[in-house]
Amino acid sequence: MARVTFTHTIQRHVACPPAEVDGHTVREVLERVFQSNPTARPYVLDDQGAVRRHMVVFVNGRQIADRARLSDPVPADGEVCVMQALSGG
Amino acid sequence: MSARPRLFVATRKGVFTVERRKGRPGARWAITRAQFLGDNASMVLPDRRDGRVYVALGHGHFGVKMHRSPNGGRTWEPCATPTYPPKPEGVDDREPNSGRPIPWNTELVWALETGHDSEPETLWCGTLPGGLFRSRDRGGSWSLIEPLWNHPRRREWMGGGAELPGVHSICVDPRDARHVRVAVSCGGVWETRDAGASWENRTQGMRAAYMPPDRQYDPYVQDPHQMVQCRAAPDVLWVQHHNGVFHSTDGAASWHEITTVKPAVFGFAVAVHPDDPDTAWFVPGISDEHRIPVKGGVVVARTRNGGKSFQVLKQGLPQGHSYDLTYRHALDVDQTGDLLAFGTTTGALWVSENQGDSWVAVSEHLPPVYCVRFG
Numbered sequence: 071m072a073r074v075t076f077t078h079t080i081q082r083h084v085a086c087p088p089a090e091v092d093g094h095t096v097r098e099v100l101e102r103v104f105q106s107n108p109t110a111r112p113y114v115l116d117d118q119g120a121v122r123r124h125m126v127v128f129v130n131g132r133q134i135a136d137r138a139r140l141s142d143p144v145p146a147d148g149e150v151c152v153m154q155a156l157s158g159g
Numbered sequence: 160m161s162a163r164p165r166l167f168v169a170t171r172k173g174v175f176t177v178e179r180r181k182g183r184p185g186a187r188w189a190i191t192r193a194q195f196l197g198d199n200a201s202m203v204l205p206d207r208r209d210g211r212v213y214v215a216l217g218h219g220h221f222g223v224k225m226h227r228s229p230n231g232g233r234t235w236e237p238c239a240t241p242t243y244p245p246k247p248e249g250v251d252d253r254e255p256n257s258g259r260p261i262p263w264n265t266e267l268v269w270a271l272e273t274g275h276d277s278e279p280e281t282l283w284c285g286t287l288p289g290g291l292f293r294s295r296d297r298g299g300s301w302s303l304i305e306p307l308w309n310h311p312r313r314r315e316w317m318g319g320g321a322e323l324p325g326v327h328s329i330c331v332d333p334r335d336a337r338h339v340r341v342a343v344s345c346g347g348v349w350e351t352r353d354a355g356a357s358w359e360n361r362t363q364g365m366r367a368a369y370m371p372p373d374r375q376y377d378p379y380v381q382d383p384h385q386m387v388q389c390r391a392a393p394d395v396l397w398v399q400h401h402n403g404v405f406h407s408t409d410g411a412a413s414w415h416e417i418t419t420v421k422p423a424v425f426g427f428a429v430a431v432h433p434d435d436p437d438t439a440w441f442v443p444g445i446s447d448e449h450r451i452p453v454k455g456g457v458v459v460a461r462t463r464n465g466g467k468s469f470q471v472l473k474q475g476l477p478q479g480h481s482y483d484l485t486y487r488h489a490l491d492v493d494q495t496g497d498l499l500a501f502g503t504t505t506g507a508l509w510v511s512e513n514q515g516d517s518w519v520a521v522s523e524h525l526p527p528v529y530c531v532r533f534g
Contacts, residue, residue, distance in 0.1 A: 083221060109237075113221040117243040117264040124220045158219035 072099045072148040076110075079154050084109045086152075096127060097140035099150055114152055124158025127151070164493065166500050166533055167212060167232065168508060169200035172526035174214055176232050177500075177508070188510050188521045192232060202488065204271040205231070205534020206297075208279050212534070213238070213298055215268030223265045223286075227298050241265050241284050241292035241301040254288075254324070256317050261288045267321070270488075272329040275336030283339070285326025289316050291341060293355065304355040307341075312360065315379050316346035319401065327487055328386040332393050340411055342386035342398065347378050348411050364414035368402035384427045385487040387439075395436035399429040399487070401447060406466050408436075417466040422453040428490035428501065432514075435496065437465040440515055442485035442501055455480045459501070459515050475518035476509060483507050486529055493533040502528025 072093055076086035086107065093099035104111040116122050121137040128134070128151040134142040144150060166177040166188075176192035195216060201223075202215040212228040214235070227238045243263040246252070252261040267287040274281025274293075284292040284301060290308050292301040307313065316324035324346055332338035337354040340361065347362030362378035370380055382401035389395040394410040403424045405414040418424060425446040432438035441460045444450055452458065456478040460469045477483075483503035490501040499511040506525040509518040 080221065083218070083224070112224075112240065112242075113218075116222060116262070118246055118262075122220065122222055154220040 071146070072144045072150055074099060074103050074150045074152065076114075076152045077154050080110070080113055080152075084113055086110050086113075093144055095140060096129065096134055096136075096142045096144060096150065099144050099148075100127075100140065100152075124155045126153050126155045128153065164498055164533065165205075165231075166491075166510070166521075166531060167203040167205050168502055168525065168528060169203040169214065169488075169530035170502075170506075170526035170528050171199055172197055174200045174203055174232075175525065177510075177521055188519065190522065194232070194235070195226075200529065202268045202271045202530050203532055204273065204282075205532055206273050206282075207494075207534055208273060208276065209297075211297060213271055213282070215240075215271060217267055223268055225268065225298060238298040239294070239300050241268070241286055241290065241303070243290055244303060244305075252314065254318050254322070255315060257322065261323065264288075265290070266323060267325065269325045269327045270329050270341075272331060275331050275333070277336050281336075283329045283331065285329055285341060287321055287325035288323040289313060289325055289343065289346070291326050291329070291355075306356055307349065307351075307358045310358055312379055313346070316343055317380065319344045319382050328383065330386060330388040330396065332388070333390055334393055340386070340388070340396070342383040344384065345380060345382040345401075347381040348383060348386060348398070348414075350411060361411040362414065363412065364407075364416070365398070365400060365405050366403070366416055385429050387429050387431045389431045389436035390433040392436035395431070397429050397431050397439045399426050399441055401425075404429070404441065404466065408465075419466065419469060420460050420462075421469045421471050422458065422460075425450075426485070427487040428485045430490050430492040430499065432492060432496040433494055435463075438463050438496070438514070439466070440490065440492065440499060442490055444484055450484050451482050452484075455482070457481045457483050457503070457507075457509075459499075459511075459518075461515050472511075472515040472518075474516065475511075475520070488530040488532075489528045491531045491533050498533060500531050500533065502531045504528070 071090040074089045091102040164179040168175040173196040199217045204213040212232045226235045246263040270285030272283045282294040291304040328342035330340045340350045350361045365381040383398040386398045396407045398405040404417040423443040426443045430440045457476040459472040502508045507523040508521040
């Protein structure tokens, strides 16, 4: 299972505890998290389901390449980190 | 609804409630609440019909979010945010000036208005990049007004200072809930008479000095900065435009330019007296390339005769080395037409209790002010 963690700065707006979910891509992993925490989804993804402009997602320490479709693969024991970018403050 | 006069002030770093208290003149107005501190509040709307208050926040990282208060701002709860539908595959939707794709995403809540009195649960919301939304359940959910968003001429709307086009003014006709006019920077004035099912451009007569000579009266490129409608005489509308002031006395069927505003015709904000269509206020500045007060003095321009002449009001306002600019939603007049307030980019907030004849400072140290509303 992939482990998903969220930046502490999002916690002020919506509680996003670490989660362990199944999924082969960033899209699958994040949507599974948002299934049980739907309020968090629009904080991370925009109206089109892309990663918000000033958010960043890492898989095992590497920034994902596909911010629109979130098709980057996630290994079975992958670490997915949802962070805020330095921009956008 | 409040027994005593009250102001809501949305700023770059929070929402402030200001109330008039008993006391000596000049010390009456005080900040009584500071909420959402640190958050970018683009818009606040007190709903006089039921005492609710709505706030739109623009979190730099987490997007636009809305909150509502059931009790005049004492407590808040999250509510729905207008959301764009999925952009169809293959649609090429670009901002004409930059050529950049228009994001089908709520980038900013730029207008928020209550619906007609006969529709107590209805709200209207204008956004960047140009979508107009309506809620039928007090912000519990929102629907994009698709006939306007899908209007072929919408693709011609341009960004101005905001780089993306946006709906910033919404006037619901007090005579008819289905009759709504909106103003767009930059895309002119649009009108529906059937609750949003169909739309017509109503910008005849506006002039765009920033366009080549043969396009200056093109109704689709006009940049109204703000549009207001007189409650008692709804066929009278006023617009502070990018390069001047425009006035309509026929319900926006035609506009005529008013060139006599002193000390300058540039500005963002306009307010009209709720019962006297000939009385309106503006906060002028040196034209668009400077955007600062004329000669460093903050003033309000007032007409009492439909724009034939203007008085420059400055009693109580700073007259030297002041660089305050008032954005389009940061000037308001109350329901009596006597109380006025305006806020500025440098964090000043002034109130007048005599239609602008004199002013008192509530604060000169707020965050940049985006929206000021009595309620």
